[in-house]
Amino acid sequence: MRASVTAVEAARAGRRWLTVPLTLMVALALVLGLVLLAAVAVLLHRYSGESTPHYAGDVSHFRYGSIGADRSSGLPYRVWKELPALFPEVFRPTLERGDGAYAAFGFLYERHADGTPYDLPIGISRRRVNGVELVWFNCAVCHAGTWRREGGERVIVDGMPSNNLDLHGFIRFLLAAANDDRLSPGPLLARLEASQGRFGLVERVLWRHVVLPRVRGELLLRHVRLDPLLAVQPPWAPGRVDTFNPYKLIQFSVPFSALDQAERIGTSDFPSIFLQRPREGMQLHWDGNNTSLHERNLSAAVGAGLDLRTATAADHAAIRRVARWLLDLRPPASPMRGAADAAAVARGREVYMRACASCHGHQDGERYVFEGGRLGRVEPIERIGTDRARLDSYTQEFLRQQRASLGFTRFTKTDGYANQPLDGLWLRGPYLHNGSVPTLADLLEPAEARPRAFLRGDDTLDEARGGFRSPPCTPGEPAPSGRFCFDTTRPGNGNAGHDYGTGLSRAEKDDLLAYLRTF
Template sequence: MRRQEPPVTAVQQEARRRRWRRLPLSLLVLAVVVAGVLALAIGLPTLWRYSGESVRHYADPETHFLHGSIGSEVSGLPVRLWRVLPSLFPDVFDGGHYEVFGFLYAPGDEASRGDLPIGVGTREVRGVDLAWFNCALCHVGTVRETPDAPARQISGMPSNNLDLHGFISFLLENADDPRLAPDSVLAAMDEQGQELGWIERRVWRHAVLPRVREGLLGTRAMLAPLLAEQPPWGPGRVDTFNPYKLIQFDMDVAMLDESERIGTSDFPAVFLQRPRQGMDLHWDGNNASLQERNLSAAIGAGVTEESVDHPAIERVADWLLDLAPPPSPYRPDADGVAAGKRLYMRHCADCHGYQDGDRYVFDGERLGQVVPNEGLGVDPARLDSYTETLRRDQLTLFADDERYRFRHFRKTNGYANLPLDGLWLRAPYLHNGAVPTLHDLLLPPEQRPQAFVRGLDVLDEEKGGFVAPDCTPGEPLEEGFCIDTSEPGNGRQGHAYGTELTPQERSALLDYLLTF
């Protein structure tokens, strides 16, 4: 017997009518989905690149030091933007590239074909190649024995060329310049031959470039008030900790005591780190842990707790353990060297170790220890810039990771007695670079140059250090930067050791120091 179908209710009839009415819309949605799948198939490589992260690894440790990523790129700029900035701002770059700010290029690299400077690492983050600072930025410099000689790049010496203040100021001052608007940047990329696909172009226009400008404006709001209060750092120098306070710990200048707002000091050398384990590190000796010193420096370069690449930082640190400075090219009078060594061993070796032929001896009763500035008498600004408040804030970093949590930072009352290996490459002298040559360092402070040119790399054959002619602050120079030691933080006073010697004794001591 045939089963009788139940009667169709009014509700079921209305539902069937709605389904039929929706059929054209469903077919349209299906068509859109199919079209979308086809579009994705065409543009999939581009879209795939906008997810995930990748980084280039270098087999050679020195190449890794020069070009590798440490995780700072999240604080930096897209590689594509690095490549077009010189053409967008020809008035600043004067027809050149980043060498206008003292950046260096590795032998064989060419900025004109898109190569980035030494000290700038790259990493793809969420599909965008970003570039920012690594350790080599501050720790590779150049030397010329004569004005006509080619510049010799030396890894581990202080960067005597880099005008970091000038570069950062350029970025911040132009954060809202129309030349950084998407239309302008994309046109510059097109002119340079940087190809962008249809999808990629819209990602850059509506996401990447607006985010870059937003980041620069935010950084300007934090840093510009501080930089406005400080004398320009000049090449080879940086304010180590004040930008750290503002960027890492959300302070503003109004929260800083006036005594701590200037902390400008020279980039240090980073040769032979193994013998320095356990010494008081940084200019003020505020940490005796190489690992914490290195990680703190990486944070200063733009690394965050989330982006840090610990293996990359540790690989550089391992390489630096035994990186020796090249021997001094000076060949002073042998009798003078012998007489100078006797004076040095009597007056200086306990604090700084000593040079024995081509070998530096890391031995001294007070080597690597902090000397109270009450007796040392040098400019106190860098010492005062590191505060107890900053120390407490630093101890909160990496708090959830026992391997990297900061434990050893401390507030000191002076400056550390540093080893002097590679002394011939470290000019200008004192922690703030306020004394141009070794000859000048042995003079009474009032006889040291009040204003001189720094940022040059030609060796001074007689005085030790780099050629540093006198200058008049405010007057233009063909090259270099006129440092005025009367400016806050730039004082040339203190460290009067050796100033009481006779001229003959000072000459002999200088002969010995030239061998370091």
């Protein structure tokens, strides 16, 4: 009996629904539609478009501002933050010392007033793209370094070579991590939620099935493309990079097997980037293959991970802001200038002006003078005689690809290395384009008298010899923590050539060195 009553009541309820005014039903449908549209709009707003922090100061913009490389090469910020916990065997030493985690690879961190490191190291920018916070390299990752005096505090200098960064080690770590089960999307999502808070329902689905598989897929693709190259190259060492070969394999998808044997090792030191205005029109890069600051800057951004083939990839306004600031960025004065023997410096200047100034310009008190008949011009490899691997890594075929794919017009293939201005010389050791000579004093000796192997990675000044402290080492034996034994007998590491000044008398060399230490 009760079941029958229930059925009757249900039928009546249905009839009452049918008697609801049509206008009310339409209104309800509109409300539901608007709610649905609003929900879709919120999702579209959250998971589309992009934004990046703005930095009022030029220094902060240089250190942390995005140039667009995070769009095409970035890691999700959440993954970047989780990697140290996922791979404690790699990051534990720096974390135990209270350093920022990525100091394990020589990344530099500023510190808050309480001594704790900033969230991200210098040279790492942030950009939110389609709802995902991404981080990756900007200009400062390769062009901010440090120095200190014995027992003194470390000083960060913008524009000097990044003498701490072990980019080779960092890349090898990421490539190895791609094949590690700890980066599988399912387990990684669980770790992210456990340590950084739970995702919303939609966000969890996107991260599980889109974001994290894409992260791993991109890393695996880079592993396939880069690992054969890295396997045949000597480790780069802190402060060095192969500029163009990874560029060929990743941006242009050139298979490793297509690289000629002679072009496979192009490792060189990071350069300084002080005072760019006087350099406009000089032959830029180590081999002088471009005369345009603008094209040189864009090419460097591609090396940092920017994909210029995508019209919206580069943040051109951000790159122009950095470029304008660098035009007149002066290097800090050498701390060795004040204690120098004035008479020795004066005698050394005479030697320098006679033997070196036409190729390199000269220091005049507080000012660097960019004048010289051969300044910023390429010296043929047969004359300069330094290791030619970096020169040979930039090929005619790569030049053709740059022009066809990126629209560059000012690149060219040269036959040697460009004569560099020496502003900020005290911050630029080790010396020569490939960093194969540890100090200025060693550079004034014949090749056979230069150190065969020495430690890189120490930012303590060698105030007597010019450069950084670089004691001898034995290749194959363990190096001290944070140091790298640089073997000049390995391919691309040769320390011969640039024999200018090697025939001077001992007194002339001492005077010349006194002058050079003031640059």
